[in-house]
Amino acid sequence: AQSVTQLDSHVSVSEGTPVLLRCNYSSSYSPSLFWYVQHPNKGLQLLLKYTSAATLVKGINGFEAEFKKSETSFHLTKPSAHMSDAAEYFCVAAGGTSYGKLTFGQGTILTVHP
Amino acid sequence: EAGVAQSPRYKIIEKRQSVAFWCNPISGHATLYWYQQILGQGPKLLIQFQNNGVVDDSQLPKDRFSAERLKGVDSTLKIQPAKLEDSAVYLCASSPGASGFYNEQFFGPGTRLTVL
Numbered sequence: 001a002q003s004v005t006q007l008d009s010h011v012s013v014s015e016g017t018p019v020l021l022r023c024n025y026s027s028s029y030s031p032s033l034f035w036y037v038q039h040p041n042k043g044l045q046l047l048l049k050y051t052s053a054a055t056l057v058k059g060i061n062g063f064e065a066e067f068k069k070s071e072t073s074f075h076l077t078k079p080s081a082h083m084s085d086a087a088e089y090f091c092v093a094a095g096g097t098s099y100g101k102l103t104f105g106q107g108t109i110l111t112v113h114p
Numbered sequence: 115e116a117g118v119a120q121s122p123r124y125k126i127i128e129k130r131q132s133v134a135f136w137c138n139p140i141s142g143h144a145t146l147y148w149y150q151q152i153l154g155q156g157p158k159l160l161i162q163f164q165n166n167g168v169v170d171d172s173q174l175p176k177d178r179f180s181a182e183r184l185k186g187v188d189s190t191l192k193i194q195p196a197k198l199e200d201s202a203v204y205l206c207a208s209s210p211g212a213s214g215f216y217n218e219q220f221f222g223p224g225t226r227l228t229v230l
Contacts, residue, residue, distance in 0.1 A: 036221075101170060102157075106156050
């Protein structure tokens with residue numbers, strides 16, 4: 001079985017400051033990992049994905065994430081937050097016996113202050 | 115290309131009533147998923163279809179939930195009878211590949227169900 005834990009339910013930053021959203025995973029195999037973003041009343045959108053290639057993954061809108069197997073982490077970062085980044089972010093794992101089935105973390109709500 | 119379409123967007127019903135949600139996936143996508151997202155939680159997979167066959171329904175409460183994907187295109191999810199704890203957003207997603215191999219899932223806007 002696999003599980004995903006997002007360490008912060010809410011993160012608040014000022015516009016122009018760095019963003020860090022933390023995610024740890026638990027798995028008996030090497031999973032594929034993803035970050036999705038959900039804006040209010042919108043569908044989930046894929047930000048980036050890690051599938052055992054480069055450990056530093058770049059996504060859309062300036063986001064990136066680094067896979068650290070020794071720490072079982074996949075934290076999402078962005079150097080400078082924009083107001084439009086305010087949304088809920090989900091760390092997601094896929095793989096194992098139900099390859100293709102996604103396991104979602106609980107979500108982190110990002111608030112960006114002007 | 116058009117995204118995943120879902121209707122209705124919002125639904126309010128009394129407990130013990132029945133309700134149905136509809137999903138039209140992206141054209142050509144073989145795999146279709148229904149998720150339940152309770153407030154404050156991440157989405158949970160209810161059922162996964164490969165064309166018109168069920169691949170995984172292990173977390174579908176089969177005593178009250180049912181789903182079908184006739185002709186391997188659009189899909190309906192039904193709840194009968196509804197309970198208060200069914201209040202959630204129901205998300206539909208589709209992906210182009212066969213089940214058993216990860217392909218990016220594309221999500222619809224969801225249907226927000228409130229059970230009173």
